[in-house]
Amino acid sequence: MVERRIVSERARRRFLKQATIAAGLVAGGLLLPGALSARGGTNNRQGRIVVIGAGMAGLAAARELEAAGHRVDIVEARDRPGGRVHTLRDPFSGDLHAEAGAVGLSPSYTVANRYIDELGLERADWATPDLRPLYYLGGERIVLDPSAPPDWPYELTEDERKLGPQGIVERYILEHLPEGIGDEARWQDDDMLALDQMTMAEFMRANGASPDAVALIGATQWFGAFIDSGSMLASAMSSFGLFGAGAPFLIAGGNDRLPRALAEQMQGTIHYQHQVTAIEQDDSGAKVHARHNEDTVTFECDHVVCTAPAPVVRGFDFSPPLPRAQRAAIEGIDYADTVRTYFELERGFWFDEGVSGTAMTDLPIEELATQPYSRAGGPDTPAVLESHVRGRGSQALIDREDGLVDYVLDQIEKVHPDIRDHASEGFHLHWGSDPHALGAYSVPAPGQISRHLPALGQAHARVHFAGEHTSILSATIEGALRSGVRAASEIIEALSRTKA
Numbered sequence: 001m002v003e004r005r006i007v008s009e010r011a012r013r014r015f016l017k018q019a020t021i022a023a024g025l026v027a028g029g030l031l032l033p034g035a036l037s038a039r040g041g042t043n044n045r046q047g048r049i050v051v052i053g054a055g056m057a058g059l060a061a062a063r064e065l066e067a068a069g070h071r072v073d074i075v076e077a078r079d080r081p082g083g084r085v086h087t088l089r090d091p092f093s094g095d096l097h098a099e100a101g102a103v104g105l106s107p108s109y110t111v112a113n114r115y116i117d118e119l120g121l122e123r124a125d126w127a128t129p130d131l132r133p134l135y136y137l138g139g140e141r142i143v144l145d146p147s148a149p150p151d152w153p154y155e156l157t158e159d160e161r162k163l164g165p166q167g168i169v170e171r172y173i174l175e176h177l178p179e180g181i182g183d184e185a186r187w188q189d190d191d192m193l194a195l196d197q198m199t200m201a202e203f204m205r206a207n208g209a210s211p212d213a214v215a216l217i218g219a220t221q222w223f224g225a226f227i228d229s230g231s232m233l234a235s236a237m238s239s240f241g242l243f244g245a246g247a248p249f250l251i252a253g254g255n256d257r258l259p260r261a262l263a264e265q266m267q268g269t270i271h272y273q274h275q276v277t278a279i280e281q282d283d284s285g286a287k288v289h290a291r292h293n294e295d296t297v298t299f300e301c302d303h304v305v306c307t308a309p310a311p312v313v314r315g316f317d318f319s320p321p322l323p324r325a326q327r328a329a330i331e332g333i334d335y336a337d338t339v340r341t342y343f344e345l346e347r348g349f350w351f352d353e354g355v356s357g358t359a360m361t362d363l364p365i366e367e368l369a370t371q372p373y374s375r376a377g378g379p380d381t382p383a384v385l386e387s388h389v390r391g392r393g394s395q396a397l398i399d400r401e402d403g404l405v406d407y408v409l410d411q412i413e414k415v416h417p418d419i420r421d422h423a424s425e426g427f428h429l430h431w432g433s434d435p436h437a438l439g440a441y442s443v444p445a446p447g448q449i450s451r452h453l454p455a456l457g458q459a460h461a462r463v464h465f466a467g468e469h470t471s472i473l474s475a476t477i478e479g480a481l482r483s484g485v486r487a488a489s490e491i492i493e494a495l496s497r498t499k500a
C-alpha cells in the first residue's frame, strides 16, 4: 500500500510558482550520483574508452573519465555535439534563436550547474512578460483575468471550480505524493514503485478528481502532456519531486552553449559523422564499428559507454548478444514523439492586446510558446512563435506532410487571429524522424520503470549504458548527465581493479 504523506507547504508553493513560470518545461535533479573523480588523474592504469554519442550523457562520461586520467574518443553520428540539446539559429534573422530540444534547467540540476560554473557559462532567467495568460479550450478563446477566475469549459464539481487548475493540482496530486520524491535513490522503494503502476490521470482519479478535472490539467499544464499514458513515478520524480528547488533558467545565448563548451574542453577527439552500427567485445577488449562516408571505421578500446537513445540501440549489432532482459528493456521502453513548428515574427504583436503570446490549448497544436524564452520581447521586437505538440498528436500532424505548416497556422489563428499578418514562412522539426534520436525522450508507460529501468542501465561486461532513458530522471538534461557520470564511475572502478 502506498504510504502517502503531504509534501511540505513550502515545497508545494514553490512548485506551483515554478510550474506557472515554466510552461513547457521538463525538469529534475537533486542528487549527484557517485563520487566524482578529481581533475588531474589517478594512480590507476590509463584506460582507453570509446563513448558513443556526444549528447549530454556522453559528454559527461567523457569529462569524468578524462578527469580521472583516461583516454577518451567520442564517436558521434551528427556533425555537432549536444544531441537533443540543440539551439536553432540559422533559420532566423539577427540574434533570434529557438530551442529545438531541451528548454529549461533548474537549480536542482546538480551536475548541470556544476558544469555551467566550471565552464563559466551564464544563466538567463526565464522571461515572463507581464501579460494576461491565454488559453483556447472547448472552442473558446480565454484571456485570464487574475481578479475573476474564468468559467473553465469543463464539467467540474463546485469545489473544483473554486480550486481552479493550480488548486486541483495541489488537491489531487501534490498532497498525495510520498515524501522523498526528490531523492533519486528512493525510486525502488515500495511507495515509489506503487506510483509506477498508474498514470497521472489514474492517480488523480484515485485521489478524488472528476474526469473533467483530469482533462483540464491535461490541457493546461506542461506536465499534463502524458497524463493518461506515462507512469506517475516518472512524473513524480522528474517533474514534481525535483522541480521546486528554484526558478527555472536557460543558458544565456542558447542551451547548446553547454554541450559546445563541454566538447571544446575535451582532450580526446570527437569523431563526428561516424554512425555506430556494431559493438563487439571479448576478454581482451572491445571494438566499436561505425560507418563514415562509405567506409567502416573500427575503434578499439577497453570499455565502451553507449549513450545512443534506446530506439537507435535497437538497430545495433552486439557480439556477444545482449542478455534477454536487457534486449527486452531496450525494445520495450516507450518514447514520446514531438513536432515543433516555428514561425519568425517581425514583432510580438500580442503585446498590443496585452495578452501572452504563449498559450495552452486543446487544439491539435497543443501549446504555443514564444522564443527565445530568455527574452520577454515587446510590440516592436522580433520573436519566434512555436507550436509544441507532444505525444500522440504528433503523428496526426506528421501525416499532413506538405500541408502541416499551413494547418498549424490555421489553428494558431484561432488563438492569435492576427498571426498571418506577422508570421514568416514556418518550418517544422520532428524528433521521431530524426535518425539519431527516433523519438523525443523516453516516457515509460505504467509498469515499465519497474520492469525495464534496472536492465537499461546495466553494464554488459565492457559495454556501459547511459542516456536519459537509463535514469529515473528521464527526459531531462540532468538525468542524462548523471547517467554519464554513473557510467564513468563504473569504468573508473573497473579499471582500478586492473591496475597496471
Ligand SMILES: Cc1cc2nc3c(=O)[nH]c(=O)nc-3n(C[C@H](O)[C@H](O)[C@H](O)COP(=O)(O)OP(=O)(O)OC[C@H]3O[C@@H](n4cnc5c(N)ncnc54)[C@H](O)[C@@H]3O)c2cc1C
Pocket (backbone or CB within 6 Å): 024, 025, 026, 027, 028, 052, 053, 054, 055, 056, 057, 058, 075, 076, 077, 078, 081, 082, 083, 084, 085, 100, 101, 102, 103, 104, 105, 274, 275, 276, 277, 307, 308, 309, 312, 338, 431, 435, 436, 437, 439, 440, 441, 466, 467, 468, 469, 474, 475, 476, 477, 478, 479, 480
Ligand atoms: C523537444 C524536447 C524538449 C525537452 N525539454 C527538456 C527540458 O525542458 N528540460 C530538460 O532538462 N530536458 C528536456 N528534454 C530532454 C533532454 O534534451 C534529454 O533528456 C537529453 O538531452 C538527452 O541526452 P542524452 O545524452 O541521453 O541523449 P542525446 O542527446 O540523444 O545524445 C545521444 C547522442 O548519440 C548520438 N547518436 C545516436 N545514434 C548514434 C550512432 N548510431 N552512432 C553514433 N552516435 C549516435 C546522437 O546524435 C546524440 O548526439 C527535452 C527533449 C526534447 C527532445
